[in-house]
Amino acid sequence: MATPETFSSIKPRDVVIPNAKALADRSALRFQVNRDPKNMYAQTRFIGTGATRVLGGDNKVPGEHFTFSTMVLPVPCEGSSQVHRNSEEAFFIPKGGKGCLSVERLGEKVAAVPIERDIASVPAGAYCGLHNNGFEEALMFVTIASLTPVTHTYSEDHLMATIKR
Structure with a gap:
């Protein structure tokens, strides 16, 4: 009979449950709104910093290799085309939709109209942008996965590319 595998035990310090309700943060990406109001949306971070590098507060779980957040997208709004060079992103729409998600990589462009x-x-290295052109606020769960997500950058010809942060 084979010897059963043993696993290290999970210790209480390995599990993090936030003490406070996570709040929508409209300040983390305020620099975009200051340049163009159509970029007004909020982010609620649950795991990690969402690649914004916003630190502090006890309303999120530390993330080592990925982030999980919710983007709150009012009507109308635009999420400027941006790239996470070393990180894959996944988007899930639990509420709303009727917007446009556009992706560009290696000269190839794809656009889709996701619904609920x-x-x-x-994929990492692809530019991704979005618009909420629907009739209601939309929610979008966002996961960014990488060993170490880097802060996003914009295409050289985009209005946001000239902003220093």
Whole structure:
């Protein structure tokens, strides 16, 4: 009879449950709104920093290799085309939709109109942007996965590319 595998035990310090309700943060990406109001949306971070590098507060679980957040997308709004060079992104739409998700990589462009319960995966190094042109606020779950997500950058010809942060 084979010897059963043993696993290290999970210790209480290995499990993190936030003490406070996570709140929508409209300040993390405020620099975009300051440049163009159509970029007004909020992010609620649950695991990690969402690649924004916003630190502090006890309303999120630390993330080592991925982040999980919810984007709150009012009507109308735009999420400027951006790239996470070393990170894959996944988007799930639990509420709303009727917007446009556009992806560009290696000169190839794809656009889709996701609706509620749709999911999209964007590979590392692909530019991704979105618009909420629907009739209601939309929610989008976002996961960014990498060993170490880097802060996103914009295409050289985009209005946001000239902003220093």
